[in-house]
Amino acid sequence: MTQPRIVTTASPATVVLTDAERRQTGEIADWLARTEPAATDDLQWLGAVRDASAGLPQRLLTELRRFRHDAGPDGVLVIRNLPVTPADGSTVLPPTPAQPGSVERLASTASAVITAAMLQLGEVIAFRNEKSGALVQNVVPVPGQERQQSNAGSVLLEMHTENAFHDNRPDYIGLFCVREDPTGEARLCTASVRRALPLLSDEARKVLGENRFLTEAPPSFEGREGAAPAHAILRGAPEDPDVLVDFSATHPLDDEARTAMAELRDAFIEVTSALALGAGDLAVVDNRLTVHGRTPFTPRYDGTDRWLHRVYAALDNRRSRPLRTAGGSVLD
Numbered sequence: 001m002t003q004p005r006i007v008t009t010a011s012p013a014t015v016v017l018t019d020a021e022r023r024q025t026g027e028i029a030d031w032l033a034r035t036e037p038a039a040t041d042d043l044q045w046l047g048a049v050r051d052a053s054a055g056l057p058q059r060l061l062t063e064l065r066r067f068r069h070d071a072g073p074d075g076v077l078v079i080r081n082l083p084v085t086p087a088d089g090s091t092v093l094p095p096t097p098a099q100p101g102s103v104e105r106l107a108s109t110a111s112a113v114i115t116a117a118m119l120q121l122g123e124v125i126a127f128r129n130e131k132s133g134a135l136v137q138n139v140v141p142v143p144g145q146e147r148q149q150s151n152a153g154s155v156l157l158e159m160h161t162e163n164a165f166h167d168n169r170p171d172y173i174g175l176f177c178v179r180e181d182p183t184g185e186a187r188l189c190t191a192s193v194r195r196a197l198p199l200l201s202d203e204a205r206k207v208l209g210e211n212r213f214l215t216e217a218p219p220s221f222e223g224r225e226g227a228a229p230a231h232a233i234l235r236g237a238p239e240d241p242d243v244l245v246d247f248s249a250t251h252p253l254d255d256e257a258r259t260a261m262a263e264l265r266d267a268f269i270e271v272t273s274a275l276a277l278g279a280g281d282l283a284v285v286d287n288r289l290t291v292h293g294r295t296p297f298t299p300r301y302d303g304t305d306r307w308l309h310r311v312y313a314a315l316d317n318r319r320s321r322p323l324r325t326a327g328g329s330v331l332d
């Protein structure tokens with residue numbers, strides 16, 4: 001496949017916290033980082049974060065609520081100037097991890113910030129077979145996995161709906177940058193179906209709306225084989241559809257479907273926003289409206305590489321209940 005040209009369009013909706021709002025958020029997050037059992041996967045700690053998230057700055061709560069109502073033309077909300085480490089300087093950010101499947105099990109200022117923000121959008125979830133079911137996961141480049149189509153890779157990561165193959169895929173993905181890419185090359189790419197739709201031919205719209213595509217599980221899911229049933233890529237209201245596609249895992253079932261998918265990929269490239277995330281930037285992506293990916297970059301593996309925390313949120317906790325066998329946040 002040819003490497004897409006990344007075009008930066010106008011930046012998506014962005015909220016920059018004032019220093020007072022950052023302090024207010026930091027006070028909550030620093031307190032949560034010290035709140036027992038201070039473990040990101042513990043239901044009691046999550047309960048404390050859920051309660052405390054109601055005390056986030058009013059402007060942030062309002063923006064999150066608006067975004068949940070309607071994610072806008074880009075389906076992305078960027079929140080900047082969030083705290084990453086404690087205000088009192090008691091902890092500094094450790095070196096960027098480089099081991100495979102790295103996750104955050106211990107509460108910290110940064111893990112509390114992203115969990116609190118995501119809990120204002122929905123219920124946080126994880127998948128037992130992905131990153132050992134941890135709710136707060138690390139997005140870091142991993143030596144030897146450079147060419148993988150997963151967030152451990154550093155080649156171009158194709159645009160995708162997160163966990164497209166899964167019936168209970170998240171509604172929102174939070175990506176919180178705790179250390180920016182020192183080379184400045186890595187960009188989070190996002191493209192919404194609302195922006196891409198007007199660029200598609202009538203024929204492509206029709207074909208993309210039919211069950212002519214198969215999607216496999218991504219490499220980050222251990223032990224998942226085979227593809228789910230054939231599905232449509234454009235779904236719901238024809239004039240404002242949802243999108244379900246992973247350009248490295250979705251396969252067209254016939255030539256017309258292949259042509260339509262190629263047209264969609266070109267349209268997404270035309271409307272892509274490429275965001276260089278800085279430390280303290282949280283990008284929230286609406287996984288129904290917007291696909292995401294990442295430009296290639298050059299890891300150093302010396303502790304200074306780009307480091308994001310990732311948390312998923314789902315809107316309907318009852319729908320996934322049969323898969324949450326222990327009644328917690330992890331889907332089996």
Ligand SMILES: O=C(O)CCC(=O)C(=O)O
Pocket residue numbers: 139151157162173175187188189292293294308310
């Ligand atoms: O590294 C990025 O910016 C995005 C990676 C990604 O797609 C993910 O973690 O879900």
Ligand SMILES: [Fe+2]
Pocket residue numbers: 160162292
């Ligand atoms: Fe992703």
